[in-house]
Each structure stands twice: as C-alpha cells, then as structure tokens.
Amino acid sequence: MVDFEVVSLPETDHVGVGEVAPDFTRPLVTDEYWEDVSLADLTEEGPVCLVFYPMDGAFPATYIWNEIRDRAWGDSLTVVGVSISTPYEHKTFIHERGMDYRLFSDPANGVGGEYGIPNPLDGMTGVEEPRPAVFLLDGDRTVTYAWVASEWPDFPDYDAVEDAIEALV
Structure with a gap:
C-alpha cells in the first residue's frame, strides 16, 4: 500500500533533445571536498548524464x-x-549511499529553473526543488536524451536511459 499521494505535475517547457543544455557553475561535491565547476568543464571531457533529483534525504x-x-x-x-541540498548534505549523502558520483549543490534551484523543471513545494512559499529529470549530453552539451517527471513521485525508465547511454557512447 502506498503511504503517500501521487500528484500530477503541470506541463513544463524543459530543455529538449537537440537543444544545447544551459551551462552553469555551482559547487560540485565529492565525499571529500567541493569546488566550483562548470557543466562545460565536464562535457569537454566527454558525454555527461545530468540527474536532477529532490533534496538529499527525500526517499526519491x-x-x-x-x-x-x-x-x-x-x-x-x-x-x-x-x-x-547544501555541500555538507551532499557529502553525507554520498558517504551514506556509498556513491562514486559527484553532486552539484544548487540551494536556490537556479539551475532547475534554467532547465525548465522547477517544482514549487506545497505549503512553502518561495521554496522549490527541481523535479526529477535525466538529461544525456554530448561533448557539445547537446541534449541527446531527456526525461522529466510528470508526477510526484516519478522515476526514470532506467532501461530506456541505459539504451540512450549505449547509443551516445
């Protein structure tokens, strides 16, 4: 039995396939430290899977x-x-999950707004998080795959993402 309400999210005009993903610079956090890094710096090294998700600690x-x-x-x-989530929360989340992945900290959700995926939180005026989303980007930041949640909670089709990763790399 589900102990939470599934909520439909409004339509969104998010960054789509074939578009160049907006560049941004934010603190990029590992389990040891963080530093300001741009998305362009990462895509210069090759394809990137950019995963937007609710704050650390939320079950999704x-x-x-x-x-x-x-x-x-x-x-x-x-x-x-x-x-x-803040860099401090990210460090804890990375450690607790045993992750080798880095996480951008964007407390004001400016990046989520640039990507067209804001999710205002009910009962918290002026507070929002990004809705769950996955964008695959090539070395030029061109979006080759995009999935954005249409309800909360919603999760990507992981097999479809893997197929898109295989096609990209």
Whole structure:
C-alpha cells in the first residue's frame, strides 16, 4: 500500500533533445571536498548524464541514486547530480549511499529553473526543488536524451536511459 499521494505535475517547457543544455557553475561535491565547476568543464571531457533529483534525504533521491549506483552508469560516462541540498548534505549523502558520483549543490534551484523543471513545494512559499529529470549530453552539451517527471513521485525508465547511454557512447 502506498503511504503517500501521487500528484500530477503541470506541463513544463524543459530543455529538449537537440537543444544545447544551459551551462552553469555551482559547487560540485565529492565525499571529500567541493569546488566550483562548470557543466562545460565536464562535457569537454566527454558525454555527461545530468540527474536532477529532490533534496538529499527525500526517499526519491535514495531510490534514484541506489539504482544508478547499482547499474554502474558511471562506467560509461560522467554522471553528476543536481539538487537543492547544501555541500555538507551532499557529502553525507554520498558517504551514506556509498556513491562514486559527484553532486552539484544548487540551494536556490537556479539551475532547475534554467532547465525548465522547477517544482514549487506545497505549503512553502518561495521554496522549490527541481523535479526529477535525466538529461544525456554530448561533448557539445547537446541534449541527446531527456526525461522529466510528470508526477510526484516519478522515476526514470532506467532501461530506456541505459539504451540512450549505449547509443551516445
């Protein structure tokens, strides 16, 4: 039995396939440290899987990252996350999940807004997080695959993402 309500999210005009993904610079966090890094710096090294997810500690974040970790997407390309959590929260989340992935910290959800995927939180005026989303980017930041949640909670079709990763790399 589901102990939460599934909520439909409004339509969104998000970044789509064939478009150049907006560049941004935010703190990129590992389990040891963080530093400002741009998305362009990462895509210069090759394809990137950009994963937007709810704040650390929310159950969808745990499920999404456990699945990505277990499927070892990082073996094929760079995988990075984006959420509204602080660098301190990210360090704890990375350690607790046993993740080898880096996470961008975007507390004001500016990046989620640029990508067209804001999710205002009910009952919290002025507070939002990105809705769950996955964007695969080539070395020029061109989007080759895009999935954006249409309801909350919603999770990517992991097999479809893997097929898109295989086609990209």
